[in-house]
Amino acid sequence: MKSTFGRLFILSVFVIQTVNPVIVCDGAEQTITAGKDSVSIVSRNTEINEQCLTCHGRVGPDYRNDTVFSGTKPEILEKMIINRAGFLKSNHRSFRCTDCHSGDFARFPHAEELKKEVMPSCLECHGYDEKYTGFHFEDIETEFKVSVHCKTDKESFTCWTCHNPHYDKLYNPDSLGIRQIVHNDNLICTDCHENKRHFSRFSDSSVVNISKAHRFLPRRRAHLNNIRCIDCHASADTKVPVPHMVLSKEKAVKDCNECHSRNSLMAEKMFRSEPGGKLQKGFYNGKMTGYVYLAGANRNGYLNMVSLIVFSLMLIAVMVHIIIRVVISKK
């Protein structure tokens, strides 16, 4: 930062912050404490980022600086506040703020035109790179472009609308557990679809009551709590592990047989099972049975076979008895 006033300003804010210590330097490893969270990270950019996070890492809309801002609005502050601990656990924690944001932000006060900064998309860093083939960024972009989210009338829908690059974190599905994954994934959707303020950024329509909209479902709560929104609302025709072709509500899955059958859509989408319902641990779509037991989808193959044999034997016995009775009655 070139302005002397700016440096003094930041230093004064930093001094105030040391009343609640933020950084403890311990050799190469730095421990960052923010509130109750302590995160140890190894990053050469931590100190540089603190220059930004000193202001942008404040919690709550209590920041006021009449020299720099002409009034404050909660929604602006909310968009500009970064949770320090969240960022330091994210995929991008070792990045410098200005790796993604304009280098002109290094100058303080920030130029007015920077408010209109256009952020890079994920593809600009991650696209067409062999290293990231497994994430299917290009396929995600293709699916998104034909999804209903790409056709909003108001503010543009981008990757950042759902995926905050400051907090997004890769997780191991086996360690996180399906239940947590479902919860996390659905939070992304409900953040807009159950929030009038967020929803109004993209549409003039009113927010729909999710529960009422799904009243056609028997055991509505069980469905809403245990299935991802995208399992019914995104196309199954996808190469991407997490489908991004979100469809309009008219095209959502409404036929119960789609999941409650051997060719279960839920097994295919959520558990990446092969179509046709493979027998695993004796149950069709057996991969699912650790999480849920779905009538129609998780029949026991061996039990089916035994019941068919027993039923057939019983029918044969009855038929034989009838035949003997008929023959004898005619004698």
Next chain:
Amino acid sequence: MYLYPLWVRLWHALNGILVIILIITGISMQYAGKDAWFLIGFQHAVKWHNAAAIMLVAGYIAFVTGNLLTANGEYYRKKEEDTLKGMIKQLKYYLSGMFRKEKSPFPVTPERKFTPLQKIAYRITMYAAMPLLILSGLCLMFPETIINRIFGPGRLVVFDLIHIILGFLITLFLIIHIYSCTLGPKPSSLFRGIITGFHEPDDQ
């Protein structure tokens, strides 16, 4: 011989219809699929199954109460002749004796409505299988409330297996029951009896 009071006949008719609905809808749920055109759609099967189940529970309570409060319950109590020997004797009659025009070893009387084989089948079905079927069904109707809270998550499969195995056994019972009702003095005798209340004599 007046053998079937009105309440028994009404319960029997209602129970019969409900059991058939439950079997058809149960099979429709178990074997659901987009290509299973001959079955009822899953969504409708669930609704009908739940509705019929609730009515069946009401009917079952009426049956047990009726047997406790009226003389009909006597027919289900174990008597001297209701032994393994008696059951084998009756089975032999069905497998060969009736073809040799032998008399039934346990003819129907005002004191004896059921043969030993029938009695054991009805006792097991009505006083063991049905309660378990109903209880497991109720657990499946409210899994978050009952199964998850009391037995822990992941136990749904156990209750489902119990329910469908019992459902299958009752399906077998139903078919054998309907067929064995053709083994009266005439094939239609026992059917007429459960409608009119009067049993036609066995030596007719």
